């Protein structure tokens with residue numbers, strides 16, 4: 001991987017996918033990795049949100065050494081395939097904290113942005129609107145309580161997602177500063 005690696009992490013329902021989608025629109029030099037998952041596609045979720053695969057397909061890929069990182073999150077596998085970003089592009093990974101920690105170990109220079117929800121109520125609302133049933137929403141909120149202290153400790157930057165516009169501006173600023181720092185180090 002020749003470019004920078006930006007890891008966007010944070011608990012479910014914090015708005016990571018929306019933020020990352022907006023980042024891609026705003027900066028054409030970013031390249032978003034498409035994860036594999038064994039989770040079922042949600043109603044209304046686009047077919048290219050993930051590479052949706054069976055457990056057997058995922059396990060074959062693990063055995064073949066095809067993942068940069070992978071984890072088991074609430075009973076499903078999620079993993080980042082070995083990236084094939086075009087030269088000159090910086091990589092963006094949208095992953096949970098266990099994967100973020102694996103990436104930081106392999107690539108200490110990776111920039112980890114951890115996004116927090118403004119409140120549990122807002123997070124619950126976002127998780128519910130997405131179409132998950134109440135049991136899943138509760139499970140994800142409990143998981144968020146576990147993930148947050150780990151993510152905050154691991155992160156290079158922590159952002160509270162109060163409004164999309166402000167969070168995107170903060171993220172673009174972090175990206176610009178990281179690029180400047182990398183170019184100074186490289187020169």
Ligand code: 5GP
Pocket residue numbers: 010011012016035036039069070071073078079080081094095096097098099100
């Ligand atoms: P969801 O089921 O809500 O799409 O994703 C559940 C969690 O898995 C989210 O925190 C999401 O960011 C994370 N995730 C998505 N893709 C990957 C991946 O490739 N690796 C890891 N470790 N986590 C991922």
